[in-house]
Amino acid sequence: LITRRSTPPPPPGPRRLPLLGNILDMPSEKEWIKFSEWGQTYGDISSVSVFGQQMTIINSAQVAMDILDKKSSIYSDRPVVPMGGELVGWKNTLALTPYGERFRNYRRLAHSVFGSRSSMAGFEPLEETETHRFLKRLVSTPDGLQDHIRKAAGAIILRISHGYQVQEGADPFVTLADIATEQFSLSSSPGGFLVNLIPPLRHLPSWFPGADFQKTAKAWAETLCQMVEQPFQFVKQEIAAGSAEKSLVSILLDGKTLSPNEEFDVKWLSASLYSGGADTTVAAIYAFFKAMVLYPDVQKKAQQEIDAVVGNDRLPGFSDKHQLPYITALALEVLRWHSVAPTGVPHRVTEDDVHEGWFLPKGSLVITNIWKMAHDPRVYSNPMVFEPDRFIAKDGKKPELDPRDLAFGFGRRICPGRDLADASIFITCVMTLAVFNISKHPDGGEINMEQTTGTISHPSTFKCLVQPRSKKALEIIQGDVRLDACTVA
Numbered sequence: 001l002i003t004r005r006s007t008p009p010p011p012p013g014p015r016r017l018p019l020l021g022n023i024l025d026m027p028s029e030k031e032w033i034k035f036s037e038w039g040q041t042y043g044d045i046s047s048v049s050v051f052g053q054q055m056t057i058i059n060s061a062q063v064a065m066d067i068l069d070k071k072s073s074i075y076s077d078r079p080v081v082p083m084g085g086e087l088v089g090w091k092n093t094l095a096l097t098p099y100g101e102r103f104r105n106y107r108r109l110a111h112s113v114f115g116s117r118s119s120m121a122g123f124e125p126l127e128e129t130e131t132h133r134f135l136k137r138l139v140s141t142p143d144g145l146q147d148h149i150r151k152a153a154g155a156i157i158l159r160i161s162h163g164y165q166v167q168e169g170a171d172p173f174v175t176l177a178d179i180a181t182e183q184f185s186l187s188s189s190p191g192g193f194l195v196n197l198i199p200p201l202r203h204l205p206s207w208f209p210g211a212d213f214q215k216t217a218k219a220w221a222e223t224l225c226q227m228v229e230q231p232f233q234f235v236k237q238e239i240a241a242g243s244a245e246k247s248l249v250s251i252l253l254d255g256k257t258l259s260p261n262e263e264f265d266v267k268w269l270s271a272s273l274y275s276g277g278a279d280t281t282v283a284a285i286y287a288f289f290k291a292m293v294l295y296p297d298v299q300k301k302a303q304q305e306i307d308a309v310v311g312n313d314r315l316p317g318f319s320d321k322h323q324l325p326y327i328t329a330l331a332l333e334v335l336r337w338h339s340v341a342p343t344g345v346p347h348r349v350t351e352d353d354v355h356e357g358w359f360l361p362k363g364s365l366v367i368t369n370i371w372k373m374a375h376d377p378r379v380y381s382n383p384m385v386f387e388p389d390r391f392i393a394k395d396g397k398k399p400e401l402d403p404r405d406l407a408f409g410f411g412r413r414i415c416p417g418r419d420l421a422d423a424s425i426f427i428t429c430v431m432t433l434a435v436f437n438i439s440k441h442p443d444g445g446e447i448n449m450e451q452t453t454g455t456i457s458h459p460s461t462f463k464c465l466v467q468p469r470s471k472k473a474l475e476i477i478q479g480d481v482r483l484d485a486c487t488v489a
């Protein structure tokens, strides 16, 4: 007699066809919309099967915490990405590195340098300096808003990771990193390369018909290598010359003799910050500008708070934050209103698990629908509206859920740059609003809440006017940039 222990069912979801599973149900873009519909139909935890692989979709922050935080020891691996991860080599960066020894080391190192609010405080002068430079670029060429945001985000990350100060105009490291990041995005998308859907293809030699991707992989691996190597060598030279600014790399290298393995970790971890932190911050800051165009009353209220607390004869800084509750709430609302990483980054389960009666097999993926969590009417009132007041307790009403509890992901893979992102968003909002008015461009047309598809999603492009608030504001922008060296304890 054969007794078979029956396996519990997978979480509910659209009907799976024999062989095909749910391939035909899968959205080709903006997955978060379809995933939200499945949430409505099947509940906060649902699942589909694609090429025999189960994908469990979580539509509520509470469920994500119950699974990814509380059972983090088995929910912290990443999927294998044949093209981007294996062939091009991005699996050496933190975001794609498998759960294991190297992963733990990366996280430990990252935490030691900027993993807490207090360690981040050492980078605040640098954030203020780079943001002031951003204001200067903006006043001289307001039409270049998107480029200026990108430059400022890259400048902050490269200073924190490598103590490198970007050049005005085209900067070689920023250009290189942006090319590599674009190649990452292309090489990790499931639809972009067949080898990502049919992994055994990765063993085809490059001369084989249809295996052109091998040549592309080689070229992109070279770009990635340059992106990792060049800034790292820069720090080594600076240390040798005695002129290194404090940065993640200089702190971890200075005065120590590292084994090749340890050096590998410092090198790849530092490069991981740019790919994880530049484009994400850009998307959030651009969303801030869009929100200010769409919500002039919010802008006015924010400026009134700055004027009352800071006055009009200096730029605000981090030291003013505790007196600026509305701006603090506004920065949180930026994070909630526009989901930078709408479907997070997939986690991979390393052991069979049963959650509330549903089966999540070893090797299956878990996707967090962060967009839905941030726009869930059960959690946020009028979720599509930009409304900072939701985060301020008033008349006995408690503030709504802090979006930092969901926007940065979950469990042991939670974004290690969250305090840095938080700081960058706050300082850009407050410094910009202190000296600029942001308004609709006369030939800007209709502005909507559209956002681009992809792991990192940007607000759709729009035109706006960015004008100094007064003559005095212009003087402040054009004043000297405080050149505080970074003071990392």
Ligand code: HEM
Pocket: 094, 095, 096, 097, 157, 272, 273, 274, 276, 277, 278, 280, 281, 284, 340, 341, 344, 345, 346, 347, 407, 408, 409, 410, 411, 412, 413, 414, 415, 416, 417, 418, 420, 421
């Ligand atoms: C608004 C800005 C940002 C948002 C919304 C954001 C969001 C996220 C999310 C959702 C994840 C995936 C978490 C998970 O797997 O559950 C993540 C991972 C990551 N983020 Fe961020 N992030 C931001 C800024 C940054 C910054 C500034 C840095 C670097 C300094 C950074 C570095 C990383 C890295 C390296 C990972 C991979 C972590 C791992 O796999 O262990 N991020 N981020």
